Structures are given as structure tokens and as C-alpha cells.
Amino acid sequence: MGEGFEPKIIAFTCNWCAYAGADLAGVSRLKYPPNVRIIRVMCTGRIDPTFVLKAFTSGADGVLIGGCHIGDCHYIQGNALARRRATMLKKLLEHVGIEPERLRLEWISASEGGKFVETVKDFVERIRELGPNPLKGSG
Amino acid sequence: MTGEMYIAEATDERIRERGEHGGVVTALLKFALESGMVDAVLAVKKRNGNRYDGVPSLITEPEEVLECAGVLHCAPVNVARCVKEYLDGAKGVRLAVVCKPCDARAMIELAKREQINLANVIMIGVNCTGTLAPSVARKMLVEEFGVDPEDVVREDIDDGKLIITLGDGSTREKDLKELEERGYGRRENCRRCEVSVPRMADLACGKWGVPEGRRATFVEVCSERGGELLKKAAEAGVIRVEAPSKEAIDERERKEREALERSKEWQERYFGELKEMSSEERRRYWFDYFDRCIKCFGCRDACPICYCKECYLEAWRGFIRGGEVPPERAFPLIRLAHVADSCVNCGQCQDACPAEIPLSRLYQAVNKELQRVFKYVPGMSVEERPPLTVITEEELRNDDPLLFLR
Ligand code: SF4
Ligand code: SF4
Ligand code: SF4
Ligand code: FES
Numbered sequence: 001m002g003e004g005f006e007p008k009i010i011a012f013t014c015n016w017c018a019y020a021g022a023d024l025a026g027v028s029r030l031k032y033p034p035n036v037r038i039i040r041v042m043c044t045g046r047i048d049p050t051f052v053l054k055a056f057t058s059g060a061d062g063v064l065i066g067g068c069h070i071g072d073c074h075y076i077q078g079n080a081l082a083r084r085r086a087t088m089l090k091k092l093l094e095h096v097g098i099e100p101e102r103l104r105l106e107w108i109s110a111s112e113g114g115k116f117v118e119t120v121k122d123f124v125e126r127i128r129e130l131g132p133n134p135l136k137g138s139g
Numbered sequence: 140m141t142g143e144m145y146i147a148e149a150t151d152e153r154i155r156e157r158g159e160h161g162g163v164v165t166a167l168l169k170f171a172l173e174s175g176m177v178d179a180v181l182a183v184k185k186r187n188g189n190r191y192d193g194v195p196s197l198i199t200e201p202e203e204v205l206e207c208a209g210v211l212h213c214a215p216v217n218v219a220r221c222v223k224e225y226l227d228g229a230k231g232v233r234l235a236v237v238c239k240p241c242d243a244r245a246m247i248e249l250a251k252r253e254q255i256n257l258a259n260v261i262m263i264g265v266n267c268t269g270t271l272a273p274s275v276a277r278k279m280l281v282e283e284f285g286v287d288p289e290d291v292v293r294e295d296i297d298d299g300k301l302i303i304t305l306g307d308g309s310t311r312e313k314d315l316k317e318l319e320e321r322g323y324g325r326r327e328n329c330r331r332c333e334v335s336v337p338r339m340a341d342l343a344c345g346k347w348g349v350p351e352g353r354r355a356t357f358v359e360v361c362s363e364r365g366g367e368l369l370k371k372a373a374e375a376g377v378i379r380v381e382a383p384s385k386e387a388i389d390e391r392e393r394k395e396r397e398a399l400e401r402s403k404e405w406q407e408r409y410f411g412e413l414k415e416m417s418s419e420e421r422r423r424y425w426f427d428y429f430d431r432c433i434k435c436f437g438c439r440d441a442c443p444i445c446y447c448k449e450c451y452l453e454a455w456r457g458f459i460r461g462g463e464v465p466p467e468r469a470f471p472l473i474r475l476a477h478v479a480d481s482c483v484n485c486g487q488c489q490d491a492c493p494a495e496i497p498l499s500r501l502y503q504a505v506n507k508e509l510q511r512v513f514k515y516v517p518g519m520s521v522e523e524r525p526p527l528t529v530i531t532e533e534e535l536r537n538d539d540p541l542l543f544l545r
Contacts, residue, residue, distance in 0.1 A: 049476035050451050050469070054458055057469040070538045080530040084513070087543040088527060091508045092475055095413075095501065097422025105540040134422055135468055 007127035009036040009120070010055040011064040014043045016074045017109050018066025024113035032117040033124045036064065043067070045078020049085050052103060056093075059136050062102045062127040064119070069107040079107065099130055140366035144388060145380040146348070147369075148355040155354065157208035159293065160346045163356035163378055164237060164263055165208040167342070170372045171235040172201045177261060181226070181236045182207035183216055190214065191273035191288065195221045207237070210265070212294040213276035215326065217487050219245030219443040222255055229259040235368075236260055239267040240334040241485035244518020245443035247339055248481050251521060254446045261364055264337030266345025268296045268398050269325035272490060279323035284311050296325075297346075298394075299401065316401075328486030328499040330405040335398040339519050341365030348383055348391030357383060357391055410504050426468065428496045434459075434466040437491035438498055444478040451477070471496075479505040480526050483518045512543050 013019040019040045025032060041047055044067030055063050065086055067079040083105060090100035104123055108116050148161030154169070155162045171177045183193040184207050193214025198204055219242050222229055228249070238246065243262050249255040271279075277288040286305060293304035301324065302312040318324040336343050342365040348357035358380070360366040372378045383391075413421060439445045439452060451473055454461030459470050482502040489499045510516050513526035534542065 048451075050458055050473050053472045053476060054469050057467055057472070070535060077530045077535070080534055081527070083534075083540060083542060084527050084530075086540075087512060088480060088509060089476065090544065091512065092472070092479060092505055094418075095421070095505050095508070096425045096472070096475075097416075097418045097420070099418060107538060107540060134419070135426075 005128065005132060007035050007061040007124055007132075008059065009062045009064055009123060009127065010060040011036050011038045011066060011120070012041055012044070012047050012051065013038055013064075013066040013108075014046075014068060014073075014078070015040055016043070017068035017072060017107070018044075018116065020110035021066070021108040021112045021116040024110065025116045026113075028113050030113055030117045032120045035124050036120050043073060043075045043078035044082035045073070045075055047082055047085070049089050052086075052089055056098065056102070056133060057135055059133060061130075061133045061136075062104065062123055064123055065103070065105045066108045066116070066119070067105075069109055072107075072109065098134065101126060101130065102133065140360055140363060140370075143360045143366065144348075144383050145358045145360075145369070146350075146353075146355050146383045146387065147358050147373075147378050147380045149378055150376055154205065154208065157205055159209050159295075159354075160344075160349065161353075161355040162208060163358060164265060164344050165204055166377045167263060167368060167372055168198075168207070168235050168237070169201045169204040170375060170377045171261060171368060172199070172204065174371065174375065176368065176371070177233045177235045179232055179234055180204055180207075181218065181222065181234055183211055183214065183218075183237065185211065185214075190291065191277060197226070209293065212269075212296065213271045213273050215239075215270040215272070215486070215490065217441060217443070217485075218242040219249055219255070219485075220441065220487070222246065222260070223249050223443070223446065228253075228255040230256050233259045234261070236262055238262045238264050238337060238340050239270070240264065240337040240339070241267075241328075241332065241483050241518075243337045243340040244334070244483040245485055247518045247521055248483060248525075249443055249446060251523075251525060252446055257521060261368060262337075262340035262342075263365075264340025264343045264361070266336050266343065266347060267329075267332075268335050269329035269332070271324065272326055275323060275326075279318060283313060283318060283321070283323055286311065298397070326486050326490065327405075327409070327497065328484050328489065328503065331402050331409060331503060332484055333399055333402050336395055337361075342369060345391075347394040348387040350384075350387065357387065406503075406507070409500055410507070413500075413504060425471075425501065428494075429468060429471045430465050431494035431496060432465045432471065433494055434464050434470065435493060437493065438488035439474060441487040441491040442474075442478060443483070443485065443487065444481045445474065447477075475502065475505065478502065480509050480513070480515070481517045482506040 073079040086105040149166035180198040184196040186192040193211045250257040280288045295302040341362045343359040484503040515526040
């Protein structure tokens with residue numbers, strides 16, 4: 001895709017795992033692309049599908065949802081609910097012609113700083129390949 | 140009792156005359172009211188004798204029930220939303236409600252959301268293979284049938300034909316598919332609808348399986364409560380019931396199967412076209428439609444799944460800016476995200492939309508996909524929770540983020 005396209009990624013991360021994982025990456029001085037803006041939520045179960053859609057219509061090129069591994073959610077099933085919602089959202093996006101790959105769900109524990117970095121790197125590259133969010137500008 | 144089948148007819152001559160298929164539904168409603176099984180009946184009545192203008196009417200006088208006899212194919216009304224909105228979800232009143240399959244399914248979805256108390260509702264289901272938008276029907280009658288819409292006393296859909304009866308008793312029929320190719324015929328959601336026999340209601344009543352030349356109704360008992368009403372009505376002598384023959388049952392099954400095949404064909408046509416598009420084309424297709432939205436909230440207010448007291452789409456919630464038309468793209472997408480898992484393809488959103496956006500086409504397409512993924516068909520049983528609110532044990536043992544997409 002076009003030179004100079006820097007994907008904007010919104011990452012919703014849960015307080016107890018993925019956010020802590022990102023924090024660990026920070027304190028461990030692991031480098032990751034600056035394309036990601038992190039929004040902390042208490043649990044991925046708190047992420048209303050509306051948030052994700054609003055991120056896209058506000059111009060995000062990709063949305064990352066990061067939560068605890070299954071079984072580790074501090075609210076028991078929040079991540080499992082988030083997985084169902086993300087599934088629904090991917091189908092929805094696909095039907096209206098927005099690449100479902102622009103939404104990504106990952107489980108990242110508080111100790112997986114490295115996984116957070118790898119996930120972000122990989123996601124940024126994939127979004128770079130997909131190009132800018134088609135809803136941006138004239139749509 | 141559930142699953143039992145009967146051929147039934149009203150015993151009252153007057154009711155038999157007025158009802159199209161032996162007056163069973165009318166007789167049951169009247170009996171439910173008279174016997175005190177319910178406090179009121181909710182059925183559709185012609186407004187000022189106009190069969191293209193049906194109004195849901197709350198009836199407490201048994202005699203008045205007779206005014207609702209007969210089927211209005213060209214006046215699809217929103218019964219479920221009506222029960223929720225204007226009758227307080229039947230929380231303080233026991234109702235008998237006449238339901239098409241989509242009405243019954245919508246009521247079940249509302250019951251799951253605690254918006255309707257189904258313990259107070261007897262759903263008298265009527266088979267349905269489609270309804271017509273009033274404006275389309277009138278135009279079609281003039282242009283295709285060459286008749287005065289006011290002269291029509293009855294419509295019927297059978298074996299892929301639309302049959303109309305005029306005041307003088309004569310009938311005209313046309314191939315439904317041909318009419319629909321030309322933009323007439325049934326609402327598009329009805330063309331694609333898969334449920335013609337409302338087994339999720341308490342009783343499923345219809346003409347399929349009734350021997351040629353007889354005016355009677357084939358009734359399938361779908362719940363204890365439905366069976367009780369039928370039994371009591373028969374004991375009280377307001378209806379006569381007999382067992383259907385094997386042929387009658389087979390015939391009914393055949394008709395049901397054929398209706399399903401027809402709807403699958405339509406689904407293939409509507410959805411196939413969209414599937415073949417590139418992502419880019421599909422985006423243009425939908426977003427061009429979305430850009431016609433005048434943010435009237437008609438779709439939201441008509442949809443039985445949109446029950447929220449405080450809707451995300453109100454400007455003060457901060458997701459949608461106030462005073463902006465067309466609304467930003469989050470508007471159609473948010474509603475889609477909120478109802479797609481439970482959409483019953485009733486088409487009410489699309490009927491309400493002044494911008495003529497084919498909303499049900501999108502909702503049903505997404506819903507069909509989610510049905511496959513989550514193994515959940517909306518509106519079939521009150522016991523099943525909406526798929527975005529349940530988690531299975533098995534899921535809790537699987538760490539794969541793409542579990543449902545493999
Ligand atoms: S989205 Fe439309 S078709 Fe689906 S349930 Fe709501 S009103 Fe009916
Ligand atoms: S659009 Fe969403 S928030 Fe608004 S009424 Fe419908 S389901 Fe509720
Ligand atoms: S009914 Fe149509 S015009 Fe009105 S808000 Fe819904 S989509 Fe927009
Ligand atoms: S607390 Fe991390 S996903 Fe629920």
C-alpha cells in the first residue's frame with residue numbers, strides 16, 4: 001500500500017492481563033511500533049461492540065482487543081463473552097465490506113510482555129498490507 | 140399433548156361464514172375471552188373497513204372478536220412490539236394474541252429480555268407464507284390484476300400463486316414469483332422467511348392439510364397451554380375437531396417443505412449476489428444505502444429486538460452526534476451489532492424506513508451467518524438465551540481466540 005501509511009491501531013486491553021502485559025513490555029524496555037493507542041478497560045467483557053464500531057468510524061485502521069487467557073479472567077467469563085462479541089463483529093464487518101482482519105482478539109497474560117510486542121508488530125504489518133480504513137475520508 | 144394434530148371448524152354458523160378456514164381462530168379467541176381464560180384478545184382489525192390498513196386491536200367484548208375474522212395479507216402489523224410497548228408486556232393482563240411466525244418469534248425474543256411476560260400470553264399462531272406491503276399490494280392489484288383494490292375481499296397464497304377473490308365471488312390468480320420478479324408480491328423479508336408454521340406459538344393453525352373443498356383449519360398443538368385451550372373449546376362445543384388423515388398430514392408437510400425451498404431460493408438470490416461482490420463493492424453497496432438515512436429512528440422504534448430504555452443511538456450518549464444527517468456510520472452499524480444475533484427477519488425495520496434501505500436484507504444475512512456460528516435460531520424457544528449472553532463449559536476449556544471461526 002501507499003508509502004507513508006502509518007496504521008492507527010486502537011487497543012482495548014483489560015486491566016489485569018493484557019494491559020499489565022503491555023506495561024511489562026514497557027518496563028522491560030521492549031520496543032514496539034508506536035502505532036497503537038491503548039485504552040484500558042477493567043475486563044474485555046466491558047467492551048461493548050459499540051466501542052469497536054465507534055473506533056472504526058472514528059478512523060482506526062485496526063482494533064485490537066487484549067484480554068486474559070481463558071480461565072484467567074478476573075471476572076470469570078468476561079473474555080469468553082468478548083470472544084463471542086468479537087466473532088459477531090467480524091461477521092458484521094465482513095458483511096458491510098470492511099475486512100474482518102481489522103479486528104483482532106488476543107489473550108495476553110500479565111507476564112507475556114513479549115507476546116504483546118509480537119502481537120502489535122504483527123498486527124501493524126497486517127494492517128499496513130490492508131491499507132487505510134476504507135471508512136476514513138469519503139468512505 | 141404437544142404435537143397432536145386436528146382438523147377443526149367452528150360450530151357457530153356465523154363464525155364459520157366469516158372466518159376463511161372454518162373460523163377456528165375466531166372461535167378460539169372468542170371462547171378464551173368468554174371462558175375467562177384471558178382478559179383480552181389482541182388481533183388485527185381493518186380500520187374503517189380498509190383491508191390495506193390493519194390495526195392491532197385490544198378486544199374485551201367477545202362479539203367484537205368477529206370483526207377480526209379473516210386474514211389481512213396486505214396489512215403486516217407489529218404485534219410483538221405492540222404487546223411490549225402499549226400493553227406493558229402483558230405483565231398485568233392475560234392475553235390471547237394472534238401471531239404470524241415472526242410475531243411469535245419476536246415475542247419470544249422479547250420474553251427472553253423480560254419485556255413480555257409469556258406466562259400471561261396464549262399465542263395463537265397462524266401459518267404464514269408471506270405478507271404484502273399495503274402500497275405495493277394496491278399498485279399490483281391495479282397494474283397486474285386490473286382490479287380495483289377496494290373490490291378485493293380476500294387474498295390467498297398457495298402453491299406459489301397469489302389468488303385474490305373479488306366482491307362478486309370470482310377469483311384471479313397469478314404466479315407469485317413472476318409478480319415478485321417485477322417488484323410486486325410479498326415483502327422481501329417474507330420471500331426469504333424460513334418459518335411458515337409457528338410451532339413456537341401455543342397453537343399452529345393453517346389451511347395446509349385440510350381436504351379440498353372443505354372449510355376447516357388444520358391445528359397443531361404446540362404447548363400444554365395451547366392443548367388446554369383447544370380441548371376446553373371442543374368440550375364447550377364451540378369447535379368440532381377430528382383427527383387428520385395420514386394424507387392430510389403428508390400434504391401439510393409437503394406444502395411446508397415447498398415453502399421452505401422457495402424461501403431458500405430467494406435467500407440464495409439476495410445473499411448470493413452480495414457474497415459474490417468484492418469487499419469494496421459490498422462496502423459501497425451498503426454505505427451508499429446508509430448515506431440515505433435521515434436518522435428518523437423508525438427502524439429502531441419498530442424493531443422488536445431494540446427494546447432498550449436508553450438507546451446508544453441517542454445523541455446524549457456520545458456515540459452519535461446530534462443534529463447530523465445522515466448520521467455518522469456508527470449509527471447503522473451499532474444497531475446491527477445490537478440486534479443481529481437475535482433478528483427474527485420480521486421486516487418491520489425495513490417497512491418503517493422512509494429512505495427505503497433494505498435493512499432486513501442485511502440483518503438477516505448477518506443473522507444467518509451467526510445462526511451457523513453460534514447454533515442459535517432466534518425466537519424458537521424461551522429457554523435458549525441469546526447467543527451473546529451465554530458461555531458453554533466447552534468454550535471455557537478452549538483458549539483459541541478464533542474458536543468460532545475455525
Ligand atoms: S432488525 Fe428488522 S427484521 Fe430484524 S427483528 Fe428487528 S425489525 Fe425485524
Ligand atoms: S440500537 Fe442498540 S441501544 Fe438502541 S435500542 Fe437498539 S439495541 Fe438498544
Ligand atoms: S428507518 Fe431508515 S432513515 Fe430512519 S433511522 Fe432507520 S435507517 Fe435511518
Ligand atoms: S479481566 Fe482480563 S479479560 Fe476479564
